[in-house]
Amino acid sequence: EPEVTQTPSHQVTQMGQEVILRCVPISNHLYFYWYRQILGQKVEFLVSFYNNEISEKSEIFDDQFSVERPDGSNFTLKIRSTKLEDSAMYFCASSLGRDNQPQHFGDGTRLSIL
Amino acid sequence: ILNVEQSPQSLHVQEGDSTNFTCSFPSSNFYALHWYRWETAKSPEALFVMTLNGDEKKKGRISATLNTKEGYSYLYIKGSQPEDSATYLCASPIRDSQGNLIFGKGTKLSVKP
Numbered sequence: 001e002p003e004v005t006q007t008p009s010h011q012v013t014q015m016g017q018e019v020i021l022r023c024v025p026i027s028n029h030l031y032f033y034w035y036r037q038i039l040g041q042k043v044e045f046l047v048s049f050y051n052n053e054i055s056e057k058s059e060i061f062d063d064q065f066s067v068e069r070p071d072g073s074n075f076t077l078k079i080r081s082t083k084l085e086d087s088a089m090y091f092c093a094s095s096l097g098r099d100n101q102p103q104h105f106g107d108g109t110r111l112s113i114l
Numbered sequence: 115i116l117n118v119e120q121s122p123q124s125l126h127v128q129e130g131d132s133t134n135f136t137c138s139f140p141s142s143n144f145y146a147l148h149w150y151r152w153e154t155a156k157s158p159e160a161l162f163v164m165t166l167n168g169d170e171k172k173k174g175r176i177s178a179t180l181n182t183k184e185g186y187s188y189l190y191i192k193g194s195q196p197e198d199s200a201t202y203l204c205a206s207p208i209r210d211s212q213g214n215l216i217f218g219k220g221t222k223l224s225v226k227p
Contacts (some may be wrong), residue, residue, distance in 0.1 A: 004157070031213055043158075043203065043217040055212035091157070098213040100146055102160030 002026045006092050006106035013082055014114055017105045021097065021109045023092030031095045033103060034067065034077050036060075036088040043091070078109075087113045116140060120205050120218035127194050128226050134190045135221040137204030141185035148215060149178055149189055150203040158203060161189075194225040 005024045013019050025032050034046040047067055048055040054067065064080045075094075079086055089110050093103040119138045127133050139147065146165045150158040162171040167182040175192045191198055201222045205215040 022208050033214070035215070035217075043205075043215075045214045046213040048214050050212050056177060056214055058214075098207070098211075099215070100163055100165055102148060102163050103213070103215065104160065105150075105157040107155075107157045109183065 001040060002104075004092055004094055004104050004106040006090075006109050008109060010110045010112070012112045012114065015084055016081050019079050019111060020083055021079075021090050021092075023075045023077070023106055023112070024073055025075055025092065025094030026104055029094035029096050029104070031055075031101075032069065032075050033093040033095075035093065035114070037090045037091070038085075038088045046077075046090075061114075082111075082113045084113050087111060098109065116143075116206060116208055116216045118204060118216050118218040119204075119220050120204055122221060123219065124222040124224070125225065126224045129194060131194050131225075132190065132192045133194055133223065134188050135202065135223075137186075137187045137218055138190070139185050139204075139206045141183055143209045144182045144185070145207050147180055147187050148205045148207075149187070150205065151200050151220045152203055153200045153217060154219070161202075185188045189221075191223070192225070196225045196227050199223055 031069045032049040039042045047061045050060045066078045089108045091108045092106045095101045095103045149161040152158040164180040169180040178189045180187045201220040203220045205217040207213045
């Protein structure tokens with residue numbers, strides 16, 4: 001069964017550094033998402049991406065965050081200047097359709113900011 | 115603001131017990147309700163997507179019901195097995211969004227052999 005893959009599984013970075021989290025969604029999916037979970041808290045929506053552009057973003061997704069789908073297969077999340085509070089598990093997801101289709105998640109990237 | 119709540123936060127049962135837990139959501143502007151199963155160190159795995167009031171879906175020993183008028187969904191596991199141990203998440207998409215999911219905090223189920 002096709003899977004969403006994410007790399008790296010764990011990233012440790014100094015505060016203020018840039019990080020890029022990578023995802024390869026399922027190939028025929030059309031909708032792409034990033035979520036994150038800070039330890040002990042709910043999984044939170046960050047951004048959705050459709051038709052090669054951002055559809056929606058949450059309040060968390062400020063100017064420090066950006067997403068790209070550079071080559072039709074990879075879907076990346078960049079954090080320009082990381083803060084301590086960016087430490088979380090970041091999940092990529094993709095789906096075939098919008099509300100009534102399940103989202104398929106990757107295994108996540110654990111981001112630790114020192 | 116869409117707020118999804120789950121209870122209980124955690125549950126410990128013996129192998130063979132049947133169990134159920136609850137997801138509640140605002141009944142106004144309801145669009146769909148997703149259930150996911152999330153094992154430690156793995157990705158959340160979709161169980162059900164439910165849209166219609168009175169919907170009941172089943173996958174093996176796991177089933178779910180939906181009441182959109184009162185804003186809740188139940189997940190049932192019949193004859194729990196140790197491999198059912200996981201966190202069960204429910205989520206609802208924001209209406210008129212691109213499917214952006216708002217998650218509950220999850221119910222962590224531990225099944226003892």
